[in-house]
Amino acid sequence: MIKKRLTSIANITAPVMLFLLLQGIPASAAPFWTTLPPSETRKAIPLTNETVSKLVESLKPAVVNISVTQTVQGGGLPQGFRAPFGDEDFWKKFFGDQEPKEFKKKGLGSGFIVSKEGYIVTNNHVVQKANDITVILFNKKQYPAKIIGTDPKTDIALIKIDAGDTLAVAPLGDSDKVKEGEAVLAIGNPFGFSETVTSGIVSAKGRVIGAGPYDDFIQTDASINPGNSGGPLLNYHGEVIGINTAIISSGQGIGFAVPINMAKEVLPQLKERGKVTRGWVGVSIQEVTPDIAKSFGLKEATGALISDIVPDGPAEKAGLKRGDIILELNGKIVRDYHELPRMVAAMPANEKASFKVLRDGKEEQVTAIVGEMKEGETGQPAQDVQKQLGMSLQPVTPEIAKELGMKRAEGIVVTDVEPNSAVAEAGIQRGDVILEVNRQPIKTLKDLSDAIHKAGNSYLFLIFRNGATFYISVEISDQK
Numbered sequence: 001m002i003k004k005r006l007t008s009i010a011n012i013t014a015p016v017m018l019f020l021l022l023q024g025i026p027a028s029a030a031p032f033w034t035t036l037p038p039s040e041t042r043k044a045i046p047l048t049n050e051t052v053s054k055l056v057e058s059l060k061p062a063v064v065n066i067s068v069t070q071t072v073q074g075g076g077l078p079q080g081f082r083a084p085f086g087d088e089d090f091w092k093k094f095f096g097d098q099e100p101k102e103f104k105k106k107g108l109g110s111g112f113i114v115s116k117e118g119y120i121v122t123n124n125h126v127v128q129k130a131n132d133i134t135v136i137l138f139n140k141k142q143y144p145a146k147i148i149g150t151d152p153k154t155d156i157a158l159i160k161i162d163a164g165d166t167l168a169v170a171p172l173g174d175s176d177k178v179k180e181g182e183a184v185l186a187i188g189n190p191f192g193f194s195e196t197v198t199s200g201i202v203s204a205k206g207r208v209i210g211a212g213p214y215d216d217f218i219q220t221d222a223s224i225n226p227g228n229s230g231g232p233l234l235n236y237h238g239e240v241i242g243i244n245t246a247i248i249s250s251g252q253g254i255g256f257a258v259p260i261n262m263a264k265e266v267l268p269q270l271k272e273r274g275k276v277t278r279g280w281v282g283v284s285i286q287e288v289t290p291d292i293a294k295s296f297g298l299k300e301a302t303g304a305l306i307s308d309i310v311p312d313g314p315a316e317k318a319g320l321k322r323g324d325i326i327l328e329l330n331g332k333i334v335r336d337y338h339e340l341p342r343m344v345a346a347m348p349a350n351e352k353a354s355f356k357v358l359r360d361g362k363e364e365q366v367t368a369i370v371g372e373m374k375e376g377e378t379g380q381p382a383q384d385v386q387k388q389l390g391m392s393l394q395p396v397t398p399e400i401a402k403e404l405g406m407k408r409a410e411g412i413v414v415t416d417v418e419p420n421s422a423v424a425e426a427g428i429q430r431g432d433v434i435l436e437v438n439r440q441p442i443k444t445l446k447d448l449s450d451a452i453h454k455a456g457n458s459y460l461f462l463i464f465r466n467g468a469t470f471y472i473s474v475e476i477s478d479q480k
Helices: 049-062 090-098 260-273 290-296 314-318 339-345 383-389 398-404 422-426 445-455
Strands: 006-008 063-073 102-113 119-122 130-136 142-144 146-151 156-160 183-188 196-207 217-220 232-235 240-248 255-259 283-287 304-309 325-329 352-359 362-369 391-395 412-417 433-437 458-465 468-475
Touching (some): 049 183, 049 232, 063 119, 130 146, 255 260, 283 391, 304 391, 325 339, 383 391, 383 445, 391 445, 422 468
Antiparallel strands (some): 006 240, 063 130, 102 119, 146 156, 183 196, 183 232, 240 255, 283 304, 325 352, 352 362, 391 412, 433 458, 458 468
């Protein structure tokens, strides 16, 4: 299956898994970082070469270079060696038992100081599994750093140095106020070129780049490259509005930053506990497409469609049902289905969540008690399977069944197919209904997930299309 390649931008000599599941977290302590007065209360500064130069001069000392050393276990070629002609068994063939079982690799990233006590924000993928972390300041002084807390789901980490000196601090801004077209700066350590400054604009907000169900990136054309990971994206008020995190490896001028408001929600828990807890209600959700909106009687494609319910979860106990469209949470409109998981995650466990849902053409209020997300839970049990197959899916509701000409609501409908994926090449189309996988009846997304996990790489789908049923065989060799 061919997928758009996204690249983390830490300059690591071996691949590092990157998790970018973005979720809001309730702040449990007073902010320990620095902020400036609201921009609307400050006198506007005219943009000139001189003012921009002074801005960069004031910000550079708050940006740090991060050097990490990791120990790689389990053999393979040591750093600096490459197997000829792609033969990964080269070392073992020619050196036999001398194959290295452990070697060191180094990586470079960036970060920014958020408090005079020495707390530094960076990406989790910059420091994960690091044996040693060295922070290099603007004045070339070096300090060992320790990890205070990490959150792989937001790819955010908090580290700390004991510098003993007066440290420069980068004030944090408000990423919700960022506008498309706004001028921005990036400062970091691309390819080891320390204190590199680039400029550009905010190209887009709320970008979903396929990294996970919680994507909400700021896109920028300010040049960022390997080594910029964890560095700040700054506005022209001198505030951090994002954390530079990923690029599209085949593109130029397309970079992505985690909004700083996401970090603000995570950082207090990282400082206090070293990890993050999240709210959870136990639903799988799907996009409300224009066709689905029409079939449900909605005037516009908005909200989040519940496609599955976790048994005995908060949602099921509250009476939420598959086929409900969540329109609001606690009075706040859910404009896009990507918003809902972040909204729920921002709520503490045991708090009441009031959902306005569309059910059978009528609006209803349902109150659920938010649970705590356990390690490994996402609330989207079939999300990985859908990404693996290259399809977006949802259970067939009575409204969808009527629209597709089905006698009864059964199976899983395909709402989107990724171009060039194995299922697309096999002939599966948007609007097809999956009734069976490898002769197993499919009624829910969990049924589909279970059947796919049992099947390996070969799937026989029974498909309903235009009043007829037929089989389609699919082979998926790459399940990354």
